[in-house]
Amino acid sequence: MLVRAFVPAHVTAFFVPLFNDDPLKAGSLGAGLNLEKGTTVFVSTEEDGLERHIHVAFNGEPVKRERASISYSVAEELVPADFRGEVEIWQYFDFPNGYGFGNSAGGALGTALALGYTFGGTWLEAARMAHKYEVLHRGGLGDVVGQLAGGIEVRVRAGGPGVGVVDNLFFGDYRVLVVPLGRLSTKEVLDGDVVEAIETEGKLALEKLLMEPRPERMMVLAREFAERTGLLSGELLELAGELDGALKLPSSMIMLGRGLFALLHEKEVDGARALLSDLGLPYDVTGIYDEKPKVGRWIG
Amino acid sequence: MLVRAFVPAHVTAFFVPLFNDDPLKAGSLGAGLNLEKGTTVFVSTEEDGLERHIHVAFNGEPVKRERASISYSVAEELVPADFRGEVEIWQYFDFPNGYGFGNSAGGALGTALALGYTFGGTWLEAARMAHKYEVLHRGGLGDVVGQLAGGIEVRVRAGGPGVGVVDNLFFGDYRVLVVPLGRLSTKEVLDGDVVEAIETEGKLALEKLLMEPRPERMMVLAREFAERTGLLSGELLELAGELDGALKLPSSMIMLGRGLFALLHEKEVDGARALLSDLGLPYDVTGIYDEKPKVGRWIG
Numbered sequence: 001m002l003v004r005a006f007v008p009a010h011v012t013a014f015f016v017p018l019f020n021d022d023p024l025k026a027g028s029l030g031a032g033l034n035l036e037k038g039t040t041v042f043v044s045t046e047e048d049g050l051e052r053h054i055h056v057a058f059n060g061e062p063v064k065r066e067r068a069s070i071s072y073s074v075a076e077e078l079v080p081a082d083f084r085g086e087v088e089i090w091q092y093f094d095f096p097n098g099y100g101f102g103n104s105a106g107g108a109l110g111t112a113l114a115l116g117y118t119f120g121g122t123w124l125e126a127a128r129m130a131h132k133y134e135v136l137h138r139g140g141l142g143d144v145v146g147q148l149a150g151g152i153e154v155r156v157r158a159g160g161p162g163v164g165v166v167d168n169l170f171f172g173d174y175r176v177l178v179v180p181l182g183r184l185s186t187k188e189v190l191d192g193d194v195v196e197a198i199e200t201e202g203k204l205a206l207e208k209l210l211m212e213p214r215p216e217r218m219m220v221l222a223r224e225f226a227e228r229t230g231l232l233s234g235e236l237l238e239l240a241g242e243l244d245g246a247l248k249l250p251s252s253m254i255m256l257g258r259g260l261f262a263l264l265h266e267k268e269v270d271g272a273r274a275l276l277s278d279l280g281l282p283y284d285v286t287g288i289y290d291e292k293p294k295v296g297r298w299i300g
Numbered sequence: 301m302l303v304r305a306f307v308p309a310h311v312t313a314f315f316v317p318l319f320n321d322d323p324l325k326a327g328s329l330g331a332g333l334n335l336e337k338g339t340t341v342f343v344s345t346e347e348d349g350l351e352r353h354i355h356v357a358f359n360g361e362p363v364k365r366e367r368a369s370i371s372y373s374v375a376e377e378l379v380p381a382d383f384r385g386e387v388e389i390w391q392y393f394d395f396p397n398g399y400g401f402g403n404s405a406g407g408a409l410g411t412a413l414a415l416g417y418t419f420g421g422t423w424l425e426a427a428r429m430a431h432k433y434e435v436l437h438r439g440g441l442g443d444v445v446g447q448l449a450g451g452i453e454v455r456v457r458a459g460g461p462g463v464g465v466v467d468n469l470f471f472g473d474y475r476v477l478v479v480p481l482g483r484l485s486t487k488e489v490l491d492g493d494v495v496e497a498i499e500t501e502g503k504l505a506l507e508k509l510l511m512e513p514r515p516e517r518m519m520v521l522a523r524e525f526a527e528r529t530g531l532l533s534g535e536l537l538e539l540a541g542e543l544d545g546a547l548k549l550p551s552s553m554i555m556l557g558r559g560l561f562a563l564l565h566e567k568e569v570d571g572a573r574a575l576l577s578d579l580g581l582p583y584d585v586t587g588i589y590d591e592k593p594k595v596g597r598w599i600g
Contacts (some may be wrong), residue, residue, distance in 0.1 A: 116470055122454065122513045123468035151593060154422070157462075165462045168423035170416055172597060213422045282388045292450060297472060 004298035008034035008289035010102035012255035013222035016202035028142035029160035040108030043114035098183035100257025105143030127161035131141035182258035222252035304598035308334035308589035310402035312555035313522035316502035327458035328442035337394035339406030342416035347385035398483035400557025405443030431460035482558035522552035
């Protein structure tokens with residue numbers, strides 16, 4: 001059987017990490033948005049009566065357990081212990097890994113949904129499994145619940161699926177500009193000194209956003225958060241300034257990746273493209289994904 | 301400004317009502333499914349500086365406050381007190397009111413989402429407002445959270461949006477047959493003696509479903525629930541028996557309406573159509589709606 005799942009890329013605008021020994025209680029407060037591009041996972045299963053084998057591939061290339069520990073852990077739990085055969089998990093990413101697009105959560109959630117569809121279980125069980133290993137392996141704290149919510153999401157109570165509470169903002173016909181420039185290790189940032197500033201500024205941003213819950217306000221607060229925590233600085237801050245000249249709303253930093261994102265109207269797209277082409281920088285313009293993740297049988 | 305919202309029709313398969321003085325804590329456990337047809341709400345607002353007027357219409361006909369108390373209550377709270385002008389709320393239903401398709405919740409949630417989009421607020425605020433007046437006016441206990449979840453949903457913790465927890469089942473390419481035959485007052489059933497049987501049988505059905513969480517199992521349990529509570533009896537039970545002859549999975553009773561529903565594969569549709577046409581009964585075949593409700597600006 002071949003099953004396909006799609007999970008949107010998820011960009012965090014600002015956040016407050018909340019650690020807990022129980023992974024389901026760990027999570028984050030904050031806000032972010034889901035993109036029409038993201039992670040597609042194909043899971044093929046073939047029962048052959050021999051041994052239980054699980055394989056993971058990123059963008060067509062098989063990867064070892066160490067490089068895909070989250071997805072392997074999810075699969076180990078969701079493929080029945082007595083299954084005898086081959087389970088192949090093919091993950092395809094529209095954005096590069098480590099750049100802050102929630103790829104690890106997308107891969108984990110897509111894998112969990114596809115395996116749940118194949119072997120049984122529910123959405124909540126699958127989502128909790130993905131969240132658990134995201135937290136345990138420090139992939140992220142809020143991507144899974146953010147991806148489940150779709151649209152522009154606000155995490156108002158931290159926690160995994162069924163524990164955390166995620167709200168959504170209303171939004172008009174925005175496009176999303178992303179400028180993915182490089183990696184930033186979530187693990188290193190969360191283990192560093194900046195965590196205190198993130199907690200203070202993140203709580204403040206959330207409080208302010210809930211008083212005026214609109215996407216335009218979210219972008220202003222995201223930028224304040226990015227600058228005040230010091231996460232957005234140097235060349236990336238300069239670039240944000242240049243983008244501001246071409247756009248109505250402030251751009252901000254992808255949490256956590258070396259990159260920027262912005263909300264813009266269709267008529268602003270050409271100007272942004274021209275600027276980024278002039279600068280010779282990679283960019284993409286996509287839409288906001290306002291649905292649930294998808295999973296179903298795939299007849300290719 | 302003209303804003304449109306769509307909320308799927310929601311059919312409950314089995315349930316356990318949970319009353320609470322706090323409407324956000326009131327709700328239900330149980331399972332149900334969302335349909336591709338449902339309630340479409342158009343909200344037009346025109347500021348004219350005179351008086352604040354709110355109008356509600358069902359299927360193009362203006363309705364008085366008494367007949368649309370849930371939607372009027374939602375609107376009274378969500379239209380700002382200082383708004384001066386006309387607010388027209390046009391609700392269109394694909395199924396008749398009172399037949400168990402969650403129309404009152406669809407109208408309330410669609411109204412709340414469209415007004416939230418127009419005047420500000422968040423999804424959670426809008427959804428809570430709809431749930432609150434559904435509960436206070438006994439429109440229903442679980443429709444709003446069921447409609448927010450989409451797909452085939454299982455209410456595993458009772459309560460309103462942000463309090464209750466709703467799970468989803470994985471499902472294949474099922475169609476849904478509905479046979480809407482008449483009204484059944486939710487209010488009267490919930491005030492009657494049958495509530496005890498509903499509580500016992502509903503809890504049992506949920507427990508059994510979570511041990512084997514599949515749509516096929518849900519239909520078997522829904523039928524058991526409907527018969528054991530005595531809600532499905534007489535002519536309606538006879539009709540369910542006839543449908544069983546034409547379908548692979550058991551049909552069951554729409555909770556709460558005088559009507560039946562069933563999951564069927566495309567190849568079973570012709571047989572079901574032929575049977576119901578022979579019997580001279582109204583029916584519809586539609587799909588499962590597996591998205592979030594929709595809201596956005598409408599340019600007609």
